[in-house]
Amino acid sequence: MPMKIGDHSFDQRVSKGLGETHMRETVRSAQGRLHTNKSKAEEDLGNWEDWRTLSEEIRSHTLENLDYYLEQLSDNVIKNGGHVFFAETAEEANQYVKEVAVKKEAKKIIKSKSMVTEEISMNEALERAGAEVIESDLGEYILQIDDHDPPSHIVAPALHKNKEQIRETFERLKGYDKTSKPEELTQFAREQLRQEFLEADIGITGCNFAVAESGSVSLVTNEGNARLATTIPKTQISVMGMERIVPTWEELDVMVSMLCRSAVGQKLTSYVTGLSGPREEGDLDGPEEFHLVIVDNGRSNILGTAFQSALHCIRCAACINVCPVYRHVGGHSYGSIYPGPIGAVLSPLLEGYDDHKDLPYASSLCAACTDACPVKIPLHEHLIEHRRIIAEEEKKTTRGETYAMKGFSVTSSSPRLFDMATRAAPIMSSPFTKEGTIDKGPGPLKGWTDVRSFPAPEKERFRDWFKSRKKEDS
Amino acid sequence: MAQGTVQNRESFLNNIAEKLGRERRRSSVEPPTYTKQPQWDIMVDYTTEQLVDVLKEQCTAIHTDVKEATIDELPAVIDDVMKEYGAEKAAVWDDLRFAEFGLTSFMERPDINIWGSAPDEDDIKITEQADVGITFSDYTLAESGTVVLMNGGGKGQSVSLLPTYYIALIPLSTIVPRMSQVTRKIHEEVQAGRRTPSCINFISGPSNSADIELNLVVGVHGPVKASYILIDDL
Numbered sequence: 001m002p003m004k005i006g007d008h009s010f011d012q013r014v015s016k017g018l019g020e021t022h023m024r025e026t027v028r029s030a031q032g033r034l035h036t037n038k039s040k041a042e043e044d045l046g047n048w049e050d051w052r053t054l055s056e057e058i059r060s061h062t063l064e065n066l067d068y069y070l071e072q073l074s075d076n077v078i079k080n081g082g083h084v085f086f087a088e089t090a091e092e093a094n095q096y097v098k099e100v101a102v103k104k105e106a107k108k109i110i111k112s113k114s115m116v117t118e119e120i121s122m123n124e125a126l127e128r129a130g131a132e133v134i135e136s137d138l139g140e141y142i143l144q145i146d147d148h149d150p151p152s153h154i155v156a157p158a159l160h161k162n163k164e165q166i167r168e169t170f171e172r173l174k175g176y177d178k179t180s181k182p183e184e185l186t187q188f189a190r191e192q193l194r195q196e197f198l199e200a201d202i203g204i205t206g207c208n209f210a211v212a213e214s215g216s217v218s219l220v221t222n223e224g225n226a227r228l229a230t231t232i233p234k235t236q237i238s239v240m241g242m243e244r245i246v247p248t249w250e251e252l253d254v255m256v257s258m259l260c261r262s263a264v265g266q267k268l269t270s271y272v273t274g275l276s277g278p279r280e281e282g283d284l285d286g287p288e289e290f291h292l293v294i295v296d297n298g299r300s301n302i303l304g305t306a307f308q309s310a311l312h313c314i315r316c317a318a319c320i321n322v323c324p325v326y327r328h329v330g331g332h333s334y335g336s337i338y339p340g341p342i343g344a345v346l347s348p349l350l351e352g353y354d355d356h357k358d359l360p361y362a363s364s365l366c367a368a369c370t371d372a373c374p375v376k377i378p379l380h381e382h383l384i385e386h387r388r389i390i391a392e393e394e395k396k397t398t399r400g401e402t403y404a405m406k407g408f409s410v411t412s413s414s415p416r417l418f419d420m421a422t423r424a425a426p427i428m429s430s431p432f433t434k435e436g437t438i439d440k441g442p443g444p445l446k447g448w449t450d451v452r453s454f455p456a457p458e459k460e461r462f463r464d465w466f467k468s469r470k471k472e473d474s
Numbered sequence: 475m476a477q478g479t480v481q482n483r484e485s486f487l488n489n490i491a492e493k494l495g496r497e498r499r500r501s502s503v504e505p506p507t508y509t510k511q512p513q514w515d516i517m518v519d520y521t522t523e524q525l526v527d528v529l530k531e532q533c534t535a536i537h538t539d540v541k542e543a544t545i546d547e548l549p550a551v552i553d554d555v556m557k558e559y560g561a562e563k564a565a566v567w568d569d570l571r572f573a574e575f576g577l578t579s580f581m582e583r584p585d586i587n588i589w590g591s592a593p594d595e596d597d598i599k600i601t602e603q604a605d606v607g608i609t610f611s612d613y614t615l616a617e618s619g620t621v622v623l624m625n626g627g628g629k630g631q632s633v634s635l636l637p638t639y640y641i642a643l644i645p646l647s648t649i650v651p652r653m654s655q656v657t658r659k660i661h662e663e664v665q666a667g668r669r670t671p672s673c674i675n676f677i678s679g680p681s682n683s684a685d686i687e688l689n690l691v692v693g694v695h696g697p698v699k700a701s702y703i704l705i706d707d708l
Contacts, residue, residue, distance in 0.1 A: 030688045050510040057508050066488040068499040074666065078478035080669065096481075138694060139685035156685055163686050173664025182686040186694055198602065213661070214670040224681035227635050230673075232598060235622065242490075247505045249657040249664070254513060257653065264684070267532065267618035271696065272676035274660075277478075280672050284590055284597050286625075290478075303493035327679035393589065412695045 003337050003351055004120045005150040010335065010358035017333040018341035023152075023160040027330050030159055034321040037265025038372075045261065055258050056376040058251045059312035062243075066303070069212040069245050070294065076215025080277025090120035093295050097122060097204070097237055098129045100291055104235050106201035108129050110193075112219070112226035113137035114206025115154055115315060116241045116295055118337045119350075122204070133204075134196050136225035138189055142166055152331025152339060155263050155317040160330055193225070203229030203287065207240035208314075209255055210292075213248045216276040217292065220259055222269045230275055236287035238275075242294050243311040244379050249274075255314060258374040262316035298350040306385055310345050312375045317342075319369035319379055325362050334359060341369035345382040353390060360386035512605065517616065517651035522622060522708065525616040525649045529704075532619035533699040536679035537692045548705055549580050552608070552641065555701045559639045561605035565597075568628025571610045575643070589630040590707035598632050607697070611644045613659075617652040618678050621702070625673040634677060640697035642677070645707040 017023070021212065042048040060070060074084040087093035101109065109131050117123065123133045135144040139158035143149045146169045151157030158166070163180040169190060170176035178184040179420060208220040217238045219226040230236050246252050252274075260266045279286035302311055319341030320326050331339035336347040344359035360383045363369075369379040491498040517525065533540045543551040558562070564586045566572065572581050581588060587600045601607065609629070611621035621642040625631040634640055650656065653676065664670060680698030693699065 026687055033688055045512075047510075047512040047515070050512040054508050054510045054512065057506070061506055064494070065499055065503045066494070067490040068491070068503040071483070071487055071500065074480050074483060078480050080672070081476060081478050082481040083478040084483070086480075086482040088486060088489070089483070090480070109492075136695065137685070138683045142685070156652075156688060159688070160687055163689075166686060181674060182689040182691050185686055186691040190694055195696075210603040214664045216670060222681065223683045223685075225637060225694070227631070227675070228695055231631050231635055242486075249655070249661040251505065253657040257513070266678075268615075268620055268676060268678045270536070270678050270681050272653075274670070274674040274676075276670040276672050276674075278672065280626055280669075282627045283630075283672065284595055285624075285630050286673055294486070296489075300489055300493045303490060304495050334553045372657075 002121045003347065004355050005332070005335055005337060008335070010362070011334070013333040013335055014329045017329040020160070020330065022162050022165075023330050024328065026162055027159060028327055030153075030156065031321050031327055034264065034317075038262055038318060038321070038363070039265075041261035041265040042279050044442070045257075045266075051254070051258060052374055052376050054254055055374055056312070058246065058254060059314075059375045060309075062246060062251070063303070063308060063311055066243065066245070069247055070242060071328055072212040073210050073215060073245060074292075074294070076213065077277060077290075077292050078215075080215050080290075082215065082277040082292060084292045084294065086294050086296075088296045090297050093120050093239065093293050093297070094125035096291075096293060097239070098125055100235065100237060101129055101202060104201055104289075106235070108196065108200045109133045109204060110197055110200035110229050110233065111135050111140075111204045112206070112221065112229045113140050113157070114204070114239055115337065116206055116297075117204065117239050118151065119442055120239075120295065120297060122239070131368075133201075134193070134200070136168045136193050136197070136223075136229060137221075138186060138223060138225075140327075141189055141193065142169065145169060151337055153317060153320060154315055154338065160332065197225075197228040197232050200229070200233045202235045202237060203227055203233040204237045204239065207238050207244055207292075208259065209252055210240055210245040211247075211249055211252050211274070213244055214276055216249075216373075218256065219250060219271070219273045219275070220256060220269050221263075221271050221273070222266075224271060227271055230273070230287065231285050234287060235289045235291070236275075237293060239295060242296050242299055243313075244368045257445070258424065259314050259316050262314075262318040262372075262374040289302055302349050303363045307345070307349055307382055309377050310342070310349060312377055312384060313346070314375060315342075315344050316374060318372040318374060319377075322368040322372045324366065324368070326363055328387045329362070334362065341379045341383070342377070345379055345386070348386055357390055360390065479565040482596065494556050513652065513654040516654075520616075520628055520651060522646055522649060525651060526646065526704065527620055528616040529614065529649065529702075532617065533679070533702060536619045537682070537700075538619060538679040539699075539705060541701060542704045542706070544706050545576055547579060548575055548643075551703055552577075552580065552643075555641055555703065556606060559606060559699065561639055563587075563604045564606045565601040565604035565633050565637055566608045566609055567610065567630065567633055569610055571643075571645075575645075575707075588628075589633055591635075597630060598636070601630070601632045602636040602682070606639040607633040607635070608641045608643065609634050611642050611648050612700075613650055613656045614644050614648045615652050615656065615676070615678075616649055618676075620653070620676050620678040622656050623675040623677065624671045626671045631673045631675065634675060635696050638698055640677075640680065640700045642700070642702050643705060644702050647704050647707050 152160040169178035278290040483487040
């Protein structure tokens with residue numbers, strides 16, 4: 001699956017998202033729960049702001065010295081007996097992984113969840129090489145058997161599906177005959193996948209953080225599938241975005257502590273696993289061969305720009321879980337495997353504005369994302385910077401945006417025009433108003449009123465009310 | 475272990491340095507002294523007793539049963555947990571601590587596979603068929619209810635992963651406040667020039683997932699239930 005998903009326009013995707021009431025209900029309740037869990041985890045930890053400051057310092061230092069730490073990492077991986085491939089493009093990464101699969105005559109490849117392999121469409125490349133690729137994360141497994149439905153959330157990829165839809169998918173494609181209880185659905189997936197793990201020739205994982213000083217890869221998971229993928233198959237391939245690295249185990253502690261709390265509100269997930277190369281002499285499990293693929297795929301173009309801190313992202317999805325826009329439109333509306341505020345910042349940087357120019361506008365700039373970010377990425381400021389670039393440098397802005405922005409700035413900068421415009425609002429909108437709300441709005445209001453009511457402009461304006469209050473007081 | 479290979483490194487890293495607007499950095503980069511280090515303030519002056527209380531409390535949040543035992547009581551307590559699980563076949567580490575903690579006769583039972591003892595090195599298969607996996611904890615984190623396993627050799631990573639249930643034996647002497655104390659130890663080992671074990675697990679309770687409508691389901695690909703037995707060795 002490439003980074004960009006589907007061919008529909010932003011407006012079409014949003015309309016579809018807004019129409020999916022099941023999905024919106026699920027997303028709304030999930031956001032609420034994830035956010036509550038995170039808040040509680042912050043409270044339990046105490047000094048949350050100190051932790052954020054420390055995390056930001058760690059990420060800044062690491063990115064500023066990225067070449068040094070990647071060299072150290074790769075030196076240590078090969079010292080441990082592993083192999084390292086630096087891939088500047090998605091194609092190079094896929095080619096290398098394909099070559100390993102061919103050399104190992106791999107028929108079955110089991111994968112644990114990895115966003116970067118989604119980004120570079122690794123599964124498709126491997127399937128073209130004749131291997132069967134099986135996703136083992138429960139959410140990814142559900143999506144994969146349902147005709148490769150794209151993920152809609154970076155931590156809970158199948159968030160847009162409800163349990164009844166999942167039951168129906170299992171029944172239709174896997175002969176499942178039990179209820180839609182999550183426990184029964186999960187038990188079924190466990191049974192189906194256990195056999196696959198035992199038969200797999202290669203295990204492929206992502207990497208939450210590599211540790212430079214020891215040539216290690218860490219995996220932060222709850223289900224245990226990443227452990228299985230790195231315990232049973234004879235060959236392990238881990239794929240990492242080049243920025244997913246910390247200098248030492250001491251920084252790993254901090255970043256993992258922040259990731260678990262920010263993503264799901266846990267102190268630590270059930271499994272945090274540090275893997276350092278292939279099995280050692282005398283070991284009877286773990287891979288005999290270990291490959292680390294370090295992927296650039298557009299990331300280096302972000303270095304040295306105003307957007308560099310976007311590479312500090314630890315993929316916790318805290319920004320997604322507080323975003324009011326994501327709440328309403330859902331993950332697929334973003335048209336990228338990276339949704340929400342971080343997706344709106346990253347997707348245009350990694351793939352250019354052509355396919356993603358609408359994303360920086362999928363934000364109310366309320367800055368909830370910036371406040372939620374455990375590594376203090378100024379997400380809403382990056383979105384403003386994107387808009388500035390799009391509007392000024394790329395001239396790709398839509399006419400509506402230009403006129404609206406221009407219109408607003410002219411109108412609001414002139415007290416007389418602003419006065420006229422607000423005075424006109426109740427009159428101009430009266431044909432659409434019913435019992436104080438607008439349910440079928442014209443023009444720019446349509447997108448809003450299709451799914452909810454818009455309060456009709458007050459007949460008495462604040463300005464008039466205030467003026468008369470003042471008169472009464474005097 | 476033969477050294478591995480590396481490909482495409484120079485051009486890749488040169489490009490990064492160029493984008494960062496400077497020459498390649500090849501030496502004398504050290505992490506700075508960070509302005510805030512809140513991790514070291516957590517439970518800094520707690521006694522073992524207090525840490526045990528924190529650990530027990532956290533175990534209720536991570537769906538993990540806690541039992542306590544003296545060294546003498548240990549075999550009976552393990553049997554209790556196995557009975558609760560309806561478990562007969564066990565897979566265990568080949569670890570001197572089993573003898574040190576009075577478990578020699580337990581280890582000699584016929585339905586127990588000691589890692590590395592299976593014919594034809596078929597330990598993965600036998601362990602996968604076991605009802606319960608039993609290991610000692612190398613370090614135990616009070617804050618998160620975590621057992622840390624330094625795998626390798628007789629300490630197979632499969633033992634805590636493949637069986638249906640998992641029992642961790644936790645000597646009280648292994649308890650520390652949080653992850654920071656253990657990662658510092660690993661860091662010091664690295665600095666002393668020793669190779670990091672090829673697999674280190676931080677395990678906090680049974681496997682779980684919330685991928686279906688964010689409903690927590692305990693028991694996914696790893697063990698479906700977990701018990702910690704705290705052993706008073708102080």
